[in-house]
Amino acid sequence: MFEKFKVFETTVAGRPLVIETGKMAQLAGGSCLVRYGETNVLCTATMSDKPREGVDFFPLSVDFEEKLYSVGKIPGSFQRREGRASEKAMLASRVIDRPIRPLFPSDMRNDIGVIATVMSVDPDCLPEVAAMWGVSTAIAISEIPWDGPVASVSLGYVDGEYVINPTAEQRENTEMTVTVASTDSLVAMIEAGANEIPNDIMFEGIMLAHEENKKIVEFIKSIVREVGKEKIDFQSNDPSPKLYEAVKAFAEESVKEALNTDDKRVRDERLRPIFNAVHEKFEEEFPEEADKLDDCLDNLQKHIVRRWLLDEGKRVDGRGIDDIRPLNSQVDLLSRTHGSGMFTRGQTQVLTVTTLGTARDAQMLDGIDEEEEKRYIHHYNFPSYSVGETRPPRGPGRREIGHGALAEKALIPVIPPMEDFPYTIRLVSEVLSSNGSTSQGAICASTLSLMAAGVPIKAPVAGISCGLITEGERFMTMIDIQGLEDFYGDMDFKVAGTHKGITAIQMDLKIHGLTPEIIKEALMKTQKARIDILDKVMLPVISEPREELSKYAPKMLITKIDVEKIGDIIGKQGKVIQKICADCNCKVDVEEDGTVFITALNIEDARTALEIIETIAKDPEIGAVYKGIVTRLMQFGAFVEIAPGKEGLVHISKLDVKRVEKVEDSVNVGDQVIVKVIEIDDQGRLNLSRRDALIEIEGLVPENDGTEGARPQRKDFNRNSGNRNRPSNNRGGNNRK
Numbered sequence: 001m002f003e004k005f006k007v008f009e010t011t012v013a014g015r016p017l018v019i020e021t022g023k024m025a026q027l028a029g030g031s032c033l034v035r036y037g038e039t040n041v042l043c044t045a046t047m048s049d050k051p052r053e054g055v056d057f058f059p060l061s062v063d064f065e066e067k068l069y070s071v072g073k074i075p076g077s078f079q080r081r082e083g084r085a086s087e088k089a090m091l092a093s094r095v096i097d098r099p100i101r102p103l104f105p106s107d108m109r110n111d112i113g114v115i116a117t118v119m120s121v122d123p124d125c126l127p128e129v130a131a132m133w134g135v136s137t138a139i140a141i142s143e144i145p146w147d148g149p150v151a152s153v154s155l156g157y158v159d160g161e162y163v164i165n166p167t168a169e170q171r172e173n174t175e176m177t178v179t180v181a182s183t184d185s186l187v188a189m190i191e192a193g194a195n196e197i198p199n200d201i202m203f204e205g206i207m208l209a210h211e212e213n214k215k216i217v218e219f220i221k222s223i224v225r226e227v228g229k230e231k232i233d234f235q236s237n238d239p240s241p242k243l244y245e246a247v248k249a250f251a252e253e254s255v256k257e258a259l260n261t262d263d264k265r266v267r268d269e270r271l272r273p274i275f276n277a278v279h280e281k282f283e284e285e286f287p288e289e290a291d292k293l294d295d296c297l298d299n300l301q302k303h304i305v306r307r308w309l310l311d312e313g314k315r316v317d318g319r320g321i322d323d324i325r326p327l328n329s330q331v332d333l334l335s336r337t338h339g340s341g342m343f344t345r346g347q348t349q350v351l352t353v354t355t356l357g358t359a360r361d362a363q364m365l366d367g368i369d370e371e372e373e374k375r376y377i378h379h380y381n382f383p384s385y386s387v388g389e390t391r392p393p394r395g396p397g398r399r400e401i402g403h404g405a406l407a408e409k410a411l412i413p414v415i416p417p418m419e420d421f422p423y424t425i426r427l428v429s430e431v432l433s434s435n436g437s438t439s440q441g442a443i444c445a446s447t448l449s450l451m452a453a454g455v456p457i458k459a460p461v462a463g464i465s466c467g468l469i470t471e472g473e474r475f476m477t478m479i480d481i482q483g484l485e486d487f488y489g490d491m492d493f494k495v496a497g498t499h500k501g502i503t504a505i506q507m508d509l510k511i512h513g514l515t516p517e518i519i520k521e522a523l524m525k526t527q528k529a530r531i532d533i534l535d536k537v538m539l540p541v542i543s544e545p546r547e548e549l550s551k552y553a554p555k556m557l558i559t560k561i562d563v564e565k566i567g568d569i570i571g572k573q574g575k576v577i578q579k580i581c582a583d584c585n586c587k588v589d590v591e592e593d594g595t596v597f598i599t600a601l602n603i604e605d606a607r608t609a610l611e612i613i614e615t616i617a618k619d620p621e622i623g624a625v626y627k628g629i630v631t632r633l634m635q636f637g638a639f640v641e642i643a644p645g646k647e648g649l650v651h652i653s654k655l656d657v658k659r660v661e662k663v664e665d666s667v668n669v670g671d672q673v674i675v676k677v678i679e680i681d682d683q684g685r686l687n688l689s690r691r692d693a694l695i696e697i698e699g700l701v702p703e704n705d706g707t708e709g710a711r712p713q714r715k716d717f718n719r720n721s722g723n724r725n726r727p728s729n730n731r732g733g734n735n736r737k
Helices: 087-103 127-141 168-173 199-227 241-259 264-282 287-312 398-414 438-453 483-488 516-538 563-570 572-584 603-617 690-698
Strands: 006-012 015-021 030-036 039-051 060-066 110-120 151-158 161-164 176-182 187-197 327-331 339-345 348-357 376-381 424-433 462-471 474-479 491-497 502-509 555-560 587-590 595-600 625-634 637-643 646-651 672-680 686-689
Touching: 006 199, 015 127, 015 199, 030 127, 039 127, 060 087, 060 127, 087 110, 087 127, 087 176, 087 187, 087 398, 087 502, 110 127, 127 151, 127 176, 127 199, 151 168, 151 187, 151 199, 161 199, 176 199, 187 199, 187 398, 187 516, 199 502, 199 516, 241 264, 241 287, 264 287, 287 462, 287 474, 287 483, 327 438, 327 516, 339 438, 348 438, 376 398, 376 438, 398 424, 398 438, 398 491, 398 502, 424 438, 438 462, 438 491, 438 516, 462 483, 462 516, 474 516, 491 516, 555 603, 563 572, 563 587, 563 603, 572 587, 572 603, 595 603, 603 637, 625 690, 637 672, 637 686, 646 672, 672 690, 686 690
Parallel strands: 060 110, 376 424, 646 686
Antiparallel strands: 006 015, 015 030, 030 039, 039 110, 151 161, 151 176, 176 187, 187 502, 327 339, 339 348, 348 424, 462 474, 462 491, 491 502, 555 595, 587 595, 625 637, 625 672, 637 646, 672 686
């Protein structure tokens, strides 16, 4: 039955890599099962018989499908089955898509579907890396026209050493995680997150990954030589040379004039009548290619932009090759948000809003990796008005998710850890206007917003993109590409970082790959540009995180209690913790390790709740002073509750500094009083004294001392009172009011 079944084996990073063909998914154009360690991924590639009609793009779809059975989980949804792809799955799909797409013929219009199904996951062997190998193999052995194969590895940097495909333990300690895809000669894709890594370390790592990829590409080529199918011809969708030359002769000068402006709106207005004139002139002359006229005009614009850059060093908006568009930074644009910042670069404008929440606001994850929640979340929105278009709002697509993830990755290294800043942090970047590199604008706006919100980030981060035009051996890079240069250029090399080093890279290409010289130049130019943005535009507006949070942001205190006291804090059916929250107008979250998070809009409410919780968690001590509530009156005294479930007796003789005839003359049920613990009997019962507390805290003098009134100096009970000491591990929040 499996007479075509073949097994191919090699080793990558000391672990076995096995690719099986001919057993599974035999009706797909190309298919293989990749086994890397105990990670198994089924990869397929299929092409439609005929081109899709009425499209002006290459219809390629890439899907990375996470199956929760691969990690022994049952989905948490109501249906108990996988639903919409997770964000991580979408990001993995994008990482696979970016290096393989430029290797297909750009004028092909046949639908191509690539699917990588994760069937088993070994934490030490990343499934997205195995999927890249499998997708490359499936396409390469299929009949689909393609200039691959490509290969990909993940690169770590642990204890000063590069690590290819780091294990789960190594990934916990790596200073950078870089995914590099390449052909046997060129680097095709870079995706990186790093902890302020210098350019030279990043560059050397990319080159090391490229060398490893060369070996894997040769392994895939050996599979193709044995089981690969013959590539088929396809129907080209390019306009005929005759039509293109006719349109060029008619419209070239007017298109040049239209493009020569720094205003996207003006450019679009100038081009509109040119498009109309071309259609009016050539639709009758070339009726069989009338639908290709817009393609001709797009190709003409591409030709003009590239010739200007390569031959004249001229950019459409008149800037120099390494000049950045006019920049502007602002903070505090929105009244009641926790933090806001806006960054404008030319006609690209992004507003980012920071919202701070409690630990319970962290995002719960249900995926195939070991991460279960996120406390730092970055969302990116790209409404139609940002490009002057109209369309109904929809949910975020892959592009929006990818750009939000890039901004998130760029800022992760500077986000304070939970123990230093115990908040869930959500950033939302709203693209208000788009003319190139909005993802990098989102990074700059996010830094401004975080500092305005008082989040103590480690260092400010800025991002910038570098473009590329190539022609044979010639190439030219330019900084801060706008939309037209991105659309008609060959590269969008995005780099984010601090003064110290790189925090994120994302490289998109329209060509087969980059040489080391281009990569090195792009890293150098983006470093200079991002430091200029930080020093000249962002830091003069806000130089460091604010000391105080917004008055609308929640204030948080943390303490840690004995885990055996957690039940006392929560109480039967949650009654104790519910009462604390209601009385103190706060939220209380208790972790399994005894960490308690107290959140309130008013810091004094949080402090009151903290005192109650610590009183419950800490056994009362003789000599300690507490604030309590009178709960019962008896002839011989009053009972006072110093914390939920902890009550003591104040004998009538201890109710006041003066003689008390009747209990009701001194206190009533519901009164808030201060009391001092004077005795704890063998059964743990508390004997309390209001008299001793008034003498110690209020400075009052008993009647029989022969003086009247109170001493002028009083103590503030809201500070540490008497012998009562808070646990030494109480931290966070007190200094950020």
